Amino acid sequence: MSGELGREQRAHWERTYTAYPGMYGEQPSEAAVRAAAVFAAGGEVLELGAGHGRDALYFARSGFAVRATDFSPVGLAQLAERAAAEGLPVTTAVQDVREPLEVADRSVDGVFAHMLLCMALSTGEIEALVGEVRRVLRPGGTFVYTVRHTGDAHYGAGVAHGDDIYEHGGFAVHFFSRELVGRLAGEGWELVGVEGLEEGELPRRLWWVVQRRVG
Template sequence: MSDDARDLAEAQRRHWQNTYTAHPGMYGEKPSAPAVHAALVFRAAGAEDVLELGAGHGRDALYFAREGFTVQATDFSPTGLEQLKRAAHDQGVAERVTTAVHDVREPLPLPDASVDAVFAHMLLCMALSTKEIHTLVGEIRRVLRPGGTFVYTVRHTGDAHYGAGTSHGDDIYEHGGFAVHFFPRHLVDSLADGWTLDDVHAFEEGDLPRRLWRVTQTLPR
């Protein structure tokens, strides 16, 4: 990692720590629409355990747990995960949720073929380089069992903030202290190499609105 990339990564870590500290439970308790979709997909595939990357304060991880899945939730913000653990206890699902502080630039702290499904809502479009994203998807492939499903969402190059703010290169733009890697379609296709690309669904979220893709892909058995 270059010094500039390392500085950006550390700045983003501080940004999220400060954000979760200042705004506990900032996304509320209601699950995201992609998580509701993912739960249906995971259940149809017979999944029992879910790994969520970039879980934040846990609205989606907690939803998966309430739906009966065993959930492993990771994030690089200890503050967000502490909020998740408290909420899991309050909601009576603590026995189905484990957490781990983890930066996805590092190998996933899980054995090979150890989870049925992986979910990541806007995690892949954080301040990660294209190379780091490919490496992460390789790690996801490693920890998924054969036939496992990966559902992720990303902001794409049709988003209103694409090209706005400070450019960090590699389609990464920082706006309001928040850096985003905006995905071109060819990046989605390349990340599905060796997988079955089940669905690429365009949707909008938030007040801007943010424009995203929800991607569902499956490992061969």
């Protein structure tokens, strides 16, 4: 993601969360519900791109300790307020995923990222991030993520930024090919499964991916 595009997207998300608190509603995403069934019961989950926290709160209510990160302080403040009100085991931290994760090696049991990898990140930045995810997972730990893919209705629409990144309605999205999904589950990973998933009214077409750290 270019520096300029990255700054524009961060500002856009800050404005969006400020204008529409709890914009995704109270209910967890289908992706999170599925992930909770995959993660080891009672483990610690790191969520990347937690936003205002509907999924992080769901994980915490389901018995997981949660570290929730996002590049939006506004979204995280909404999440922290709700977690504190319910006494849930959630910690929050501002994190730009283009930078190394501020998490210790081999310290979490699961990592969850719902449409975070398909934001305005270059392929190189995505590959580096997946390397960081492997670093922070304990051996045998699980990474569950979703991404919009090249079969989505918005693929190829709007402003083209190169590297399969298209901006539509102010939001820039990196659309994933199936080949890229396979490449991200290369050395050091076991690809457990890839499924199609639909979300929203368009609907958005996603890959739901589960991969496990080997070694």
